[in-house]
Amino acid sequence: MDAVSQAGLRYVGGIGMKKARKLNYIHFVITYNFVLLIPMIIVFCSVFIMEGRQQVQKIETMLRSYGEREEEYWHQQMSVVNFYNTECRYDKRYNSYYAEKPPGYFLDIETDLKQKEENFPFVENIYLYQPDRERVLSSGGLYEADYFFQSICMMERDFPEEQEAICARKAVGKRQQEKMVLICPLRTWGKSGENEVQYLLFTITRARLKEQFGISEFPESGVTRIIHDGVVLYELGKPAAGLEEEKDYLTYTRDLDSGFRVIQMIPKDVVYKNMEPFLKGYGIWFGCSVVTGFGLALYFSRRRYRSFQWLMENNEELEEERNRLRAEKCLYELLRQDIQEGDELWKSCLENGIYVNRRYKFFVIVPQDSERNQEICEFFNKQMSGSSITTAYPLALFEEARVYLICSDETRIELEQKRDRCSKMGADIGIGELCMDISRIRQSYREASRALRSLDKTGKGYPEVEMNAFREAVELGDTLRADVLLEGLFDTIKEVKETAAVCILWDMLRMAELDPELLFEEEKDGLVKSADRWKERIREALSCRKEQERPQQAEAAGGYRKKNIVDVLTYIHEHYLEDNFSVKYMASEFETSVSNLSHFFKKNQGMSISQYVENIKMERARELLEESDRKVSEIAQLLRYGSSTVFIEVFKKQTGMTPGAYREQIRKQDF
Template sequence: ILPTIILSSVYYMFIKQTLEDKILNSVDEVTTLIQNTIDMQLASINQFPSILSSDRRVYNYLNSNYDPLDANDIRKILKGYVAANSITENLLVYSKKHDYICSAKGIYPVQNTVTTPKIESEPIISIFDTQEINSLKSYRLYPVNEGQVDILALKLPIYFDTLGTNWSSVVTIDCWELHKLLLSSSEKNKEYTRNIAIANYTNDIVTSLTNYDNINFHEVVRDSKLKSNRGSSIITYKNTKYIVYQLNSDISGYSYINVINQDYIMKNITSQTTFFIIGFIAVMTFIGLINFIFIKISYNPIKQLRDICEMVIVGADFKHNEIYGLNKTLKYLMDKVDTLNSTVENSKDAIKAKILRNIINGQYSSKEDLDKHTIQCGISFPNSYFTVAVFNIRPLKISSNKYILNIEQYVNEIGIGYGTTTIDKNQLIFILNPKSRDMNKIIETLNNIKYELDQILNCVITIGLGHVYHDLRLVGKSYIEAKDAVNYRLILGEKVIPFSTVNSFTKSKNTEYLQLRDFGDLHSAILDGDLGSISRILDDIVRYIKDNQISLFHARCICFDIINSVAKALYELSARNFLFTETDIINLEGFTTIDDLIDAIKNIGNQVYQFLNHGNGKNVESNIIAIKNYINSNYTDQSFSVQKVAGSFNMSLSMLSQYFKANTGQTVIGYLTDLRVKKAKELLISTDVNINDIVKNIGYYSPSSFIKKFKQLTGYTPGQYRKRYRKET
């Protein structure tokens, strides 16, 4: 083994640099060839504006009114220019004097009609709206009565004549023709052109000419950190090494990026290297055979066994008692096995997580196939139905494994469920295996889980639920539905959200939505501290979003418009000595639901109102006493909530929480819990009322939640507390 390692190291150091130099030279050569080929075509395209402006026939056409039916001569001229360039798909010219666009492929009306090709979902005239000149952009073209075509569009400089007329021209390039041009220019070096992309001046990827390895060029360019006009680097992307070569063109200004799988290149080892390896293996095999024969001849079983024992237990000496040495060695190995078993037990969570991800990814074709992989790790799916629930928990205060264990216990009410973590540290995935497709029963169970966790762990939970399927292979689809449902907490709030509810939003046929300005001037209302207008505008917005089932994207746009309006008002108020911090703005941007955002803005409105009408003269002590008195009078009501307290004092929920904690050092929930536990202690010691009735008398909804909270604060269960302290009393 030792000679093999030494010789292999020498061989590796010898050929490593040679192979890398050969690869880099070949990559440089083929990338330069591709750059020259494409630059030649792009350079000829850049001549189109001057050619068109010097052609009197085109000039006369652009400066006169004409009948579209008479523009065929101009169309033939444009077709000639297109034919002269192998990658050009179409050449379009447009003057604002006309209602039509003339192109090599046809005459198109500016207005959107059935005879007008589409760029994405817009009329073809939109291709002239871009402000970027001489910069390639990717589009999806939908010709009339034809299938879609992926194109690159290049808007050429606007031409102005002496009469004040201006016109624009756009060249479209067929991505497939560009791809064919690349293949023809790199036919002899296919192994070095597996992944080619073109980037613009800001290193944004314009198009990928080839992408056999399905890589993300944006991430690769970022990781390579190339700064010079020509250079290469080796990066690791998705556990695979790639050579990234970048070449900037002095003609077009674009960058040509060549990404090559290093392992793919290294497979093409020369015949001489292969011969050397085979010879090396043959020599070492011969040496090993001679060594084996020598050991076989001189073999002594007892001596060999003793030597093995001394090797296992370093420093031991069993020269005079080989049997004792064997017993001690076996005991030592058994201890090692126990340690290994403990390690395997600890790794079950990792195995379970892998299996659950494999189920979501559709790697098991049937339940029988799944059972083969899960039989050794205690995972079982005995029922016929499957669905996925995604839990979004904030803040995640304890280990995610503790959340998973708690939830798995509650899920047993409807069947079986197993959970694991996700990349998002605030989310957990659960694959549920219910006994039936009764969605109402599943939602009821998840609501109970949410309530229990809210009470015990004092956290906010949203649960997205996918459809129930009979086919194991559709678990991945249910997972995607659950993820979509969780995202709609922005509109629907922090609750259990089945995908069937979200589906009505995604299928909404509304194409035009109201904007922030349609609800009123929020900016002016904040500047004036007009709480009534602020509340009306915000409530109207929430009602509009929820009642009209608008898209999630548009709801977010409205929310960010609101934030911008509020931020603008705050900066204007700062000139009037109104104090606010960047934290106020960050709290707005960190909203999770629309209701959170509205509460935060109402809080700011209250602050502005107080600033404009009362300055800093707040009677803090009397306010705190009033809040505590309200809680003391109403805490026994099971429907009591902190939201009711906030409403009673004309404050938002977040404003009340911040105000109370800042002036008492205790949260409202903490004060309420201490009050209820104190009352429970009195009833346990002085009365014989059973624990369930005590729970109702102090305003708790769930006996189990109360017992857990009571033990957490006192160290005793209610029964233990009654026995101990009643004796002392």
């Protein structure tokens, strides 16, 4: 596939990615604004609760003030009632002894009652009820008891004879007017000297009670009740339909003189209705704040979104990198130690996505020293990854070659056909044995290595690729990789000529910081026979070197290892546009060498630092071309290119088109 086709595919994929970024951006802005709104909502709810409490306290204070006034007023009226009762009790005009002296007797009582009514505006009328004579005397004349209690003041006559204190009844007067009647027992003496019981009846109209006990601030919704001995004598207002008194009303109760009680109830929704002016003003302020905050967040959150998006993408990349490193470690362990079905290594491989439980497993090594071999690598990947039951796992063992572990559930014939097609393409490929037994997986790798060495046409016998990889692993302190390469190199020593074997072992001893002269001083039994002994000495030397380097790495030279790759990437993204940015400057910031930092970065990211910086520059260039009207020369200067010509060439190499053409296509797509 040529560069233009690849650029076209990247462009088509970029369109979909752009739409996805817009959706992610909208989602981020909504979430970002929602987080900002939380404090405002908390403040709003707090103010709402405080205002509600203030309204309740205001009503309580108002009712408390009304209650004190009503208690004082009721106390005054009851004092007058008690005074009249006492006065009449000792007044001879109310004594039955004078009953035989009409009409002056009736006229005296009528005049006295009339005078008392004029001096006592709280009551409507005052009556004297004489149960023994079945008559009622009033300021307006004399009534038969039956007529009076059935027409004038309709009420029950079950007055208790032993009553001493004031009691009350609910009555209905003419025109069905409700009244409250205060009943005061009046005990006098008769001709025989025995006590006689008479009753003073004080009638109080509903209008007068409303005037004194009604809630003027809530005339329609408030409820007032006057109760005596558990009987409701007066009720102003009715509870609204659908409301429960215990849950939906604020209730205030006060005890009055002579056993009377006043209950006043106000609906809770009235409290919130009184808050409407405040809520409207506060709601307008809150709405304006939300709209303004949302607009400002839209304006300022783009940069935050880019940081957020970069962190999310980087987290995904780190997660993928972590999984890749775990899988790579399992592949190294497969080449270092024996594996059996069901053991720890077997389970670890399955957990990290290496399906060693499939039927066939084998290794393939493909050198990348020519364009032909690179084409074969791509063809090989398609062949081995085109089926869901076949997977190729790459292993970065060599810099100049690719190592693959193939795990498949295809038939042996299908796998051999694919393998033969790769072999017939004319490239040097080492292919191991197809093994069903997982314990023979190391043997498959050895056969692949042996098959690749057998194709060496130079005749040198010196494994240059393996030696370069071993040197790099030793320098980086990659123990697993170095150990695997060590095994392979000693397999090579056993197969090549004595001269080549000595050269290989000589270089390995120098890399392990052992004295190569020992090779000639101690060698007596032949190099092949003593190969295992030299292998153990080199392995021990590498292990000691690792232990010696560990404290130094913790203090200085390896200081960057205390930081993870995220720190390095963050530093690059924050400083890559600075004039003094360079790999050398980065190495000094992380207190390590340029080579160590470069190897560390390439091992983690799969590319060099310069390639990574070039990629983020191109990504930034595409954003500027899509979202701004800057000139190409300005973008080139902003991204620290020497000239716009260099920028155009790099951009065209990356995308297959010039910056101007890219911007034009993006705008057409948006339109």
